[in-house]
Amino acid sequence: MRNASKMIPVLALTAICLVGLTGCRDRYPHSMVWQPGDLHRSHGEPAEGGYYTDWDPYAAEIEVKPVTDVNPVRTQHVLVATVKDAEGMPLPQRRVEWIITDPSVGAFVEVDESGWRASRGHKVTNNYAITHTNTGPHVLTRGNDDPSDDVVLETGQSWAVITSAVEGTTHVVAYAPGIYNWDKHKVFVTKHWYDVTYKLPPDAVNRIGAPHTLTTMVMTHSDGKPLAGYQVNYKILSGPAAMLEPGGGQTASVKTNASGQASVTLKQRTPTPGMNEVEVEIVKPAGQGKEPLHVHTGKAVKTWLAPGIAIRKTAPATAMVGQTFTYNIVVTSPGKVAANNVVVTDQLPEGIQYVDSSPKAAVSGSTLTWRLGSMAPGASKALTVNVKGNRTGEFVNPVYVKADDGLSDKSQAVTVIKQAKLALSKEGPAEALICDTITYTLKVTNTGDASATNVRIEDTLPDGMKTTDGRSSAAFAVQSLPAGQSRSATVKVRASRTGTFTNKASATGDGGLTADAMAKTIVRQPMLKVSKAGPSEQYVGRPGRYTITVENTGDAEARNTVLTDMLPNNMEFVSASGGGSLSGARITWSLGTIAAKASKQVTLSARATRIGAAVNRVMVEAYCTEASAQMTTNVKGIPAILLETVDVADPIEVGANTTYVITVTNQGSAVGTNIKIVCILPAQQDYVSATGPTSASVDGKTVTFASLASLAPKAQTTYRVVAKGTESGDARFKVQLTSDQLTVPVDETESTNIYE
Numbered sequence: 001m002r003n004a005s006k007m008i009p010v011l012a013l014t015a016i017c018l019v020g021l022t023g024c025r026d027r028y029p030h031s032m033v034w035q036p037g038d039l040h041r042s043h044g045e046p047a048e049g050g051y052y053t054d055w056d057p058y059a060a061e062i063e064v065k066p067v068t069d070v071n072p073v074r075t076q077h078v079l080v081a082t083v084k085d086a087e088g089m090p091l092p093q094r095r096v097e098w099i100i101t102d103p104s105v106g107a108f109v110e111v112d113e114s115g116w117r118a119s120r121g122h123k124v125t126n127n128y129a130i131t132h133t134n135t136g137p138h139v140l141t142r143g144n145d146d147p148s149d150d151v152v153l154e155t156g157q158s159w160a161v162i163t164s165a166v167e168g169t170t171h172v173v174a175y176a177p178g179i180y181n182w183d184k185h186k187v188f189v190t191k192h193w194y195d196v197t198y199k200l201p202p203d204a205v206n207r208i209g210a211p212h213t214l215t216t217m218v219m220t221h222s223d224g225k226p227l228a229g230y231q232v233n234y235k236i237l238s239g240p241a242a243m244l245e246p247g248g249g250q251t252a253s254v255k256t257n258a259s260g261q262a263s264v265t266l267k268q269r270t271p272t273p274g275m276n277e278v279e280v281e282i283v284k285p286a287g288q289g290k291e292p293l294h295v296h297t298g299k300a301v302k303t304w305l306a307p308g309i310a311i312r313k314t315a316p317a318t319a320m321v322g323q324t325f326t327y328n329i330v331v332t333s334p335g336k337v338a339a340n341n342v343v344v345t346d347q348l349p350e351g352i353q354y355v356d357s358s359p360k361a362a363v364s365g366s367t368l369t370w371r372l373g374s375m376a377p378g379a380s381k382a383l384t385v386n387v388k389g390n391r392t393g394e395f396v397n398p399v400y401v402k403a404d405d406g407l408s409d410k411s412q413a414v415t416v417i418k419q420a421k422l423a424l425s426k427e428g429p430a431e432a433l434i435c436d437t438i439t440y441t442l443k444v445t446n447t448g449d450a451s452a453t454n455v456r457i458e459d460t461l462p463d464g465m466k467t468t469d470g471r472s473s474a475a476f477a478v479q480s481l482p483a484g485q486s487r488s489a490t491v492k493v494r495a496s497r498t499g500t501f502t503n504k505a506s507a508t509g510d511g512g513l514t515a516d517a518m519a520k521t522i523v524r525q526p527m528l529k530v531s532k533a534g535p536s537e538q539y540v541g542r543p544g545r546y547t548i549t550v551e552n553t554g555d556a557e558a559r560n561t562v563l564t565d566m567l568p569n570n571m572e573f574v575s576a577s578g579g580g581s582l583s584g585a586r587i588t589w590s591l592g593t594i595a596a597k598a599s600k601q602v603t604l605s606a607r608a609t610r611i612g613a614a615v616n617r618v619m620v621e622a623y624c625t626e627a628s629a630q631m632t633t634n635v636k637g638i639p640a641i642l643l644e645t646v647d648v649a650d651p652i653e654v655g656a657n658t659t660y661v662i663t664v665t666n667q668g669s670a671v672g673t674n675i676k677i678v679c680i681l682p683a684q685q686d687y688v689s690a691t692g693p694t695s696a697s698v699d700g701k702t703v704t705f706a707s708l709a710s711l712a713p714k715a716q717t718t719y720r721v722v723a724k725g726t727e728s729g730d731a732r733f734k735v736q737l738t739s740d741q742l743t744v745p746v747d748e749t750e751s752t753n754i755y756e
Contacts, residue, residue: 020550025058025085026092026135027077056178059094064174064187070295072221073164073195076109078544081174081187082157083133090156092135098160099173100127105193106164114138114158121158131158196230196296197221200280201300207337208304209271215263218256218295226260231283231292238278240304241269247420266302273306299349305377308335309342311401315413318449319389320420320511324355327413329383331401333375335541340404342372346385349395351417355386375403389417392450393727412442418450420483424457424507426517433556434525437468438493444507444515445486446476452481459491459505459615468492481509494521498555526596527554528627530620538614539592540637540669543607550591550620551599558622561591563602565618570610570635578602608635611670637670637713639741643748647733651753654725656751657688660733662719664711672711673740677719679703684731684754685723692719725754 029181063082071077083094098108107126115121115135120133133156140151140159155161162170172189179185218230234244235251244252245265254262264461266276310332319325327345333339346361348354354363361368361383372381389395398412428440440460446452455478461467467474476489495501504518504637534546548565552558554566567573567585576582580602582590589598608614616632641664648659660679666672681687681701690696694706703721711717723733731754738747 002003007328011496018281023740026629044129053668056090056094056180058085059083059176059178061184062174062176062179062187064189066189068190068192070192070194072197073093073167073175073193074222076142076161076163077191078151078159078161079172079174079189080151080153080157080159081131081133081176082154083176084156090133090154092156093132094133094156094176094178096131096133096158097175097177098129099175100162100173101173102589104171105166105168106162106170106437108160109163110161112158114159117174129160131160139471144478153725162191164191167193167195169193187551190752193292194284194293195220195222196227196282196284197224198282198296200298201278203301205301205303205305205336208273208306209268212266212302213263214266214278214280214300214302214470215261216256216282218260219283226258228256228258229285230256230259230260230262230295231285232256232262233279233283235281237277237279237299237303240272240274242276243267243269244278246684259682261581270305271304271306273304275304276302278302280635286388289556305336305338307339307377307403307405307407308333309335309339309375309403309407309409310334311344311409311411313346313397315397315415317414318416318418318451318452318453320453320509320513321389321392321417322510323355323453324386324388325415327385327387327397327399329399329411330380331372331375331383331387332380333377336377338377339375339407340373342375342401342403343374344370344383344399344401346397346399348385349397351389351391351393352395352397354389355388357383357385359383359386363726372647389415392417392419412589418483419448420446420450420509420513421448422452422455422481422509422512422513422515423447423513424517426459426503426505427518427555428503428521429520431522431524432495433624433718434495434523435496436494437658438465438495438504438521438523440491440493440519442476442489442491442505442517443486444481446483449483451483452480452511452513455481455487455507455509455513457489457505457507459503461493462496462501462503464499465493465495465501465503467495467647478483484661487543491734498523498525504543524556525554526552526556526558526594526625527618528558528594528622528625529553530563530618530627530629531729532565532616532618532629532631534616534631535633537634537636538608539609540635543605544633546606546616546631547601548604548618549599550594550603552594552625554625555596556624557596558594558625561594561600561620561622563589563591563618563620565616567606568616569616570608570612571606571614571616571633572609573606574605576602576604580604591620608633611637613634622748638668639666639670639672639674639713639739640668641665641675641711641737641739641742641746642667643735643737643746645733645748645750645754647750650751651755652725654728654754654756657722657724660721660723660735660750662692662721662735662748664708664717664719664737665711665716666711669713670741671713673709675708675711675717675737675739678707678738679707679719679721680734680736681721681723682733684725684727684729685733686726688724690721690723691718696721725752728754728756730754 050408061084080095083091111129112131113121115132121394123129138153145176175186199217216232218227234252252264256262277298281297284293286292314327315327348366394416401407423445425443432438457476460473474491478487507515529551532548535544538544565587579585614633619628696705733750735748
């Protein structure tokens with residue numbers, strides 16, 4: 001009762017599938033009506049009433065292969081079952097039950113365990129198993145490396161493996177419970193097990209007319225011992241007329257001897273090429289009340305071969321007078337048996353002169369002979385004959401081959417001997433610049449009446465010239481050049497120096513054909529030189545005038561000449577002559593063409609903006625030449641030191657302090673160095689303190705500050721001296737400044753009124 005609650009929806013779903021729900025064809029009803037859960041080693045059953053209706057309407061037939069077979073004992077045999085629908089299409093997920101009936105030998109050793117949970121295949125006992133057809137293809141490899149014994153399973157198939165340790169027969173019933181038709185839901189399989197194995201006669205190939213022995217070996221499978229007394233029946237099935245000995249007929253029966261062998265001799269009635277198929281049947285002898293049993297029927301193939309001979313001769317269709325050309329001769333033995341006493345004869349026609357041959361022929365006048373002896377089956381032999389044509393015309397050259405057994409063949413080659421003539425022209429520029437790529441055009445023409453073969457143009461360059469890829473020569477293979485036709489090629493070269501170059505080329509072809517041509521080119525070179533003149537020293541803020549001269553010292557004009565001047569970063573542009581234009585810090589002049597040995601000049605004005613070396617580089621470029629120069633202007637600055645002194649409190653009474661502020665300013669354009677301040681107090685004052693960028697020392701009324709190493713242009717520094725009034729009067733505080741740039745000291749006085 002525990003499954004009762006689940007049965008109603010399952011039956012409902014089954015009913016829906018039976019009226020055509022998509023996908024039910026590929027679902028076996030047991031997957032819905034048989035008990036769910038883990039695998040149960042029991043007989044699954046359809047739901048109540050299932051066996052009284054066609055509860056799997058798709059399943060129509062079960063097929064098992066093989067139905068009958070013979071195997072040696074102690075081997076395994078695979079049975080493959082296929083469940084099909086009415087159209088013969090395989091069905092997946094269909095249950096198959098395997099039953100070994102009594103009396104039988106053998107047992108199940110393995111079955112298809114495809115499926116899940118309750119529907120998974122399994123071996124219930126050694127005589128009963130359940131499997132389900134697969135949902136996809138599989139391969140049983142038998143666990144070895146031999147693919148020939150693999151079993152390929154398709155969708156809708158399942159399998160079981162049986163074996164037997166003893167001789168006898170296994171009877172298997174393969175049952176598909178989902179098939180409603182009782183006449184089609186089971187298949188009866190018979191498997192015979194014998195402790196017998198055998199070796200059939202191997203296929204063989206022999207020369208026609210040679211007798212051939214066919215031997216079959218029979219032995220036990222378990223330990224390989226020979227089996228005597230087994231009857232082996234031979235029968236000629238097809239092929240040329242032949243007979244079997246003993247007996248001389250189309251059939252012969254022989255029993256195996258103590259070595260397990262049964263032999264007959266196959267003979268041809270008339271030596272004829274062809275193939276005999278011989279059937280071989282092995283029958284186990286009767287014994288212990290049993291009839292003789294068929295063990296195996298196989299086949300052996302005997303091929304009879306006749307020798308063959310063939311020859312083929314080739315030669316060029318055309319050749320020129322005096323040109324060496326080759327006849328190629330190939331002799332073949334196309335059979336699978338040897339051709340004996342092979343002799344080749346070549347009769348050269350008049351007008352064809354023998355040069356040499358390989359292998360060397362026996363020469364008698366214009367007749368060439370080779371004795372090749374025996375040629376193995378499938379072998380070939382190549383012969384070459386080199387000849388020359390002494391005159392024009394068409395020459396037919398036949399070659400013959402003969403061998404034993406009346407074999408012979410013939411081949412011939414036709415060559416037309418003609419004459420050809422070559423003419424060569426070479427064209428190039430009369431003048432060029434050294435940086436130009438110079439192109440020479442070579443044209444070879446066949447002015448004769450025959451094709452020129454193996455035509456080749458070679459151009460050997462003179463010293464100082466090389467091809468654009470760095471070679472000293474160029475070569476072009478024209479191969480065949482028909483009469484009246486031309487071929488052209490180009491050579492691109494560069495010169496490494498100036499001068500006059502004479503370039504000679506030649507053309508050659510088979511038969512001693514030659515032709516020459518030459519071209520002359522003068523190579524020139526423009527050579528620019530640039531110089532810049534101007535002030536070597538210049539003060540910050542002042543303009544300087546510079547003159548740039550461009551000269552062409554070469555022997556060719558300098559075309560598209562462009563002059564550029566890159567101002568250094570401490571110079572700024574003021575003006576330029578000759579149409580010079582400014583872009584950033586670059587001034588550019590387009591000078592056009594400068595003739596050989598001519599020159600052009602421009603001027604430039606630039607203002608110095610900062611102290612330091614102004615390195616100015618000028619460059620000129622034209623087609624095939626360039627030059628550059630540079631000059632350095634030392635930009636200087638002028639230091640101008642300003643000294644100012646003020647008293648903070650004025651007047652003061654006796655006993656009071658006042659502070660003198662001393663300010664030093666570099667108003668110039670150069671750095672001031674070693675700046676030194678010295679202060680002298682009047683008699684009415686005493687020293688109190690002093691501060692500044694450097695330390696101060698006091699000697700009586702004199703206050704001296706240590707030298708200040710440098711003061712940059714526009715920079716400023718401050719000193720402070722504090723003094724105390726000691727008596728009334730007009731006190732005069734004096735300051736003196738010296739530096740490396742001052743030739744005389746700078747003095748400054750500040751007056752302070754002291755009262756009581």
